[in-house]
Amino acid sequence: MNIIPEKNYLTYPKGLKSWLFTLDHKRIGLMYLFAIMFFFLVGGIFALMIRLELFSPGKDIVSADTYNQLFTLHGAIMIFLFIIPSIPASLGNLILPLMLGAKDVAFPRLNLASWYIYVFGAMFAVYSMIAGAADTGWTFYTPYSIETNTAVISLTTGAFILGFSSIFTGLNFLVTIHKLRAPGMTWFKMPLFVWGLYATSIIQVVATPVLGITLLLLILERVAGIGIFNPALGGDPVLFQHFFWFYSHPAVYIMILPGMAIISELISVHSHKKIFGYKVIAYSSLAIAFISFLVWGHHMFVSGQSELAGMIFSFLTFFVGVPSGIKVFNWVATLYKGAVRFTTPMLYTFAFLILFSIGGLTGIFLGALSVDVHLHDTYFVVAHFHYTMMGGTVIAFFAGLHHWWPKIWGRMYNERIAKITAVLVFIGFNLTFIPQFIMGAHGMPRRYYDYLPQFQGMHELSTYGAYLLGFAFTIMAVYLIHSIFKGKPAGNNPWGGLTLEWQTTSPPDPHNFHEVPVWTHGPYDYDKIKVTPDLEKELETA
Amino acid sequence: MDVATDRPAYLAEHFTDAEQQKESAKLGMWVFLLTEILLFGGLFCAYAIYRAWYPDMFYNAHKHLDVVLGAVNTVVLILSSVTVALAIHAIQHNKRKQSIIFLTVTLLFAATFLVIKYFEYSHKIHLGMLPGKFYTYTGIEGTNPHIFFTIYFTMTGLHGLHVLAGMIVIGWVLIRTIKGHFNSEYYTPVENAGLYWHLVDMIWIYLFPLLYLVG
Numbered sequence: 001m002n003i004i005p006e007k008n009y010l011t012y013p014k015g016l017k018s019w020l021f022t023l024d025h026k027r028i029g030l031m032y033l034f035a036i037m038f039f040f041l042v043g044g045i046f047a048l049m050i051r052l053e054l055f056s057p058g059k060d061i062v063s064a065d066t067y068n069q070l071f072t073l074h075g076a077i078m079i080f081l082f083i084i085p086s087i088p089a090s091l092g093n094l095i096l097p098l099m100l101g102a103k104d105v106a107f108p109r110l111n112l113a114s115w116y117i118y119v120f121g122a123m124f125a126v127y128s129m130i131a132g133a134a135d136t137g138w139t140f141y142t143p144y145s146i147e148t149n150t151a152v153i154s155l156t157t158g159a160f161i162l163g164f165s166s167i168f169t170g171l172n173f174l175v176t177i178h179k180l181r182a183p184g185m186t187w188f189k190m191p192l193f194v195w196g197l198y199a200t201s202i203i204q205v206v207a208t209p210v211l212g213i214t215l216l217l218l219i220l221e222r223v224a225g226i227g228i229f230n231p232a233l234g235g236d237p238v239l240f241q242h243f244f245w246f247y248s249h250p251a252v253y254i255m256i257l258p259g260m261a262i263i264s265e266l267i268s269v270h271s272h273k274k275i276f277g278y279k280v281i282a283y284s285s286l287a288i289a290f291i292s293f294l295v296w297g298h299h300m301f302v303s304g305q306s307e308l309a310g311m312i313f314s315f316l317t318f319f320v321g322v323p324s325g326i327k328v329f330n331w332v333a334t335l336y337k338g339a340v341r342f343t344t345p346m347l348y349t350f351a352f353l354i355l356f357s358i359g360g361l362t363g364i365f366l367g368a369l370s371v372d373v374h375l376h377d378t379y380f381v382v383a384h385f386h387y388t389m390m391g392g393t394v395i396a397f398f399a400g401l402h403h404w405w406p407k408i409w410g411r412m413y414n415e416r417i418a419k420i421t422a423v424l425v426f427i428g429f430n431l432t433f434i435p436q437f438i439m440g441a442h443g444m445p446r447r448y449y450d451y452l453p454q455f456q457g458m459h460e461l462s463t464y465g466a467y468l469l470g471f472a473f474t475i476m477a478v479y480l481i482h483s484i485f486k487g488k489p490a491g492n493n494p495w496g497g498l499t500l501e502w503q504t505t506s507p508p509d510p511h512n513f514h515e516v517p518v519w520t521h522g523p524y525d526y527d528k529i530k531v532t533p534d535l536e537k538e539l540e541t542a
Numbered sequence: 543m544d545v546a547t548d549r550p551a552y553l554a555e556h557f558t559d560a561e562q563q564k565e566s567a568k569l570g571m572w573v574f575l576l577t578e579i580l581l582f583g584g585l586f587c588a589y590a591i592y593r594a595w596y597p598d599m600f601y602n603a604h605k606h607l608d609v610v611l612g613a614v615n616t617v618v619l620i621l622s623s624v625t626v627a628l629a630i631h632a633i634q635h636n637k638r639k640q641s642i643i644f645l646t647v648t649l650l651f652a653a654t655f656l657v658i659k660y661f662e663y664s665h666k667i668h669l670g671m672l673p674g675k676f677y678t679y680t681g682i683e684g685t686n687p688h689i690f691f692t693i694y695f696t697m698t699g700l701h702g703l704h705v706l707a708g709m710i711v712i713g714w715v716l717i718r719t720i721k722g723h724f725n726s727e728y729y730t731p732v733e734n735a736g737l738y739w740h741l742v743d744m745i746w747i748y749l750f751p752l753l754y755l756v757g
Contacts, residue, residue, distance in 0.1 A: 104555075236591065
């Protein structure tokens with residue numbers, strides 16, 4: 001019978017103050033989790049409103065101006081407040097030090113500061129919603145973002161502040177991984193989740209300051225008319241695009257690399273099979289981080305950059321697909337002759353493999369110059385982006401959330417309902433976005449309020465899919481919250497993982513481990529070590 | 543022997559030993575300096591592009607900057623880098639009083655820099671050599687001279703803010719030195735403040751020739 005330790009990080013110390021001033025990485029991770037899930041809900045509601053408006057041509061529920069604000073807020077909230085902090089700041093904070101066998105991250109106070117900075121930045125974003133939400137799209141392209149009367153300054157100030165939070169998390173993780181690994185854990189004995197977060201942190205630290213200066217200049221442009229991005233004053237609006245994408249393209253790898261990191265972990269644990277090509281997966285994370293800085297120009301094939309630049313960026317874009325492809329092949333090869341368990345985390349992992357592959361391959365279409373001229377600024381781009389970011393990162397996030405949920409709370413959710421929900425998410429997602437690929441290929445432009453009657457059928461399907469997704473996420477919220485209070489104790493190692501977080505109690509002790517753990521084996525040595533998952537032990541005794 | 547008594551007061555609970563704590567803090571600082579370089583990197587990039595677009599205007603406009611004041615400020619900052627390095631050297635050898643003196647002198651140099659910058663700025667503002675739409679001066683030939691002052695004010699302005707931030711950090715380290723928090727065993731914050739201050743100086747060393755010595 002599994003029991004929950006009386007003194008764990010959730011119960012000790014007690015009181016609101018002990019949470020608000022906590023330096024415990026697990027509590028900070030949990031506070032991040034609640035914050036990002038709140039904004040996932042807000043961004044999701046905006047998405048559902050957008051889909052409802054697009055159900056039929058012409059006006060359905062909101063005016064054209066409101067519609068522009070809705071898609072701007074949906075994008076800005078989902079990107080800056082949800083998906084960028086999602087995996088690193090919540091699951092990363094919770095699990096990374098445990099995996100390393102450390103007592104905490106290297107700079108616990110900086111960690112807490114990053115959460116407060118996140119909340120502070122979020123307040124600006126929320127304020128901008130009340131004060132006449134921006135209608136520029138989440139990309140804030142000049143010169144329109146200089147001219148519009150909506151609340152661009154408060155939203156960009158919010159994004160600017162959030163950047164610091166992201167940098168602090170990245171900096172903290174880099175130093176933690178370098179300096180706080182358990183005795184015996186050499187670089188190539190680290191779990192792949194750690195490798196993925198390492199690559200992510202590099203991008204966070206290197207790219208985010210460039211977004212910072214870009215947004216600062218945009219704010220100065222609006223406040224003081226400095227002319228740097230304003231063609232009317234001799235400035236260059238395309239320079240804004242270069243600056244913006246120099247951050248924002250690597251930023252999509254800030255979003256996807258942690259997702260890949262989770263999948264690398266889960267695919268091995270839930271098939272009890274040694275990961276195929278450990279070193280190659282680790283190196284490919286670094287390769288993605290490096291190449292991600294050299295492809296930003298593929299967002300500007302039709303913005304008037306030179307043909308030569310277009311060709312180089314197109315080539316490099318194809319090139320960045322290579323390490324991603326390598327990872328997918330390695331994951332699939334890991335499954336071969338493994339003892340695959342069809343657990344909830346594994347179902348999401350399979351969903352990831354399918355959806356991310358579609359998202360990645362359609363990215364290659366868009367990276368091809370002539371094809372992009374046809375497809376750019378259509379729903380094809382929207383669908384591609386959502387297949388990588390939602391089908392990739394968000395699905396991986398939920399895979400990881402279900403995987404580490406019993407470690408975080410010490411309790412299990414109802415697996416049967418969770419599996420049904422996973423299937424609903426998969427169906428709902430495809431129903432939402434496959435029609436968008438088709439519409440896009442037929443020329444339906446993105447961000448349009450109105451459309452030709454010929455697209456109505458596809459838009460209807462997409463809206464149905466979106467509401468199915470919304471329904472599935474509601475069920476997920478219900479069974480997850482229910483499990484916190486009523487779930488069955490999960491045991492220290494419900495899935496039979498070999499990494500260090502499974503060697504401590506569930507939920508972990510406030511100090512993580514009672515004695516300093518020593519790392520004696522590899523993270524996926526299922527060929528050498530036999531381990532029975534606690535959940536399966538329960539079944540056997542029953 | 544009780545292990546807990548081995549741990550000095552400055553050693554945070556989650557580190558195994560002082561060495562690990564020191565190395566972590568220094569690595570953290572270097573990574574932070576990297577972010578600073580990329581923050582300024584955007585502006586250096588903008589400088590390169592607009593100088594390539596408007597080479598004649600940049601040449602004409604730069605003549606209106608005061609090379610003497612710029613050069614004096616360069617010397618002031620380089621001297622302040624020397625004094626902060628001496629402060630670290632002093633505390634490494636347990637010479638707390640010396641360290642306090644050198645940190646104070648560093649602060650004075652930093653303040654001197656900002657005062658000189660203030661006089662330069664007010665002169666420009668008085669003549670209407672301002673960024674973007676506020677530019678009213680008429681004496682500079684070439685296309686879009688206001689762009690030069692956009693670059694000038696944003697780059698030196700952001701740098702000035704960093705000087706100010708550096709003064710706060712050095713001031714904080716100074717107070718802690720006076721309180722006796724540091725000695726030859728533990729002086730990481732002094733060293734990290736010094737690292738930050740060197741970066742602030744380095745950026746100015748690039749800004750000075752790029753803005754004041756065009757052509």
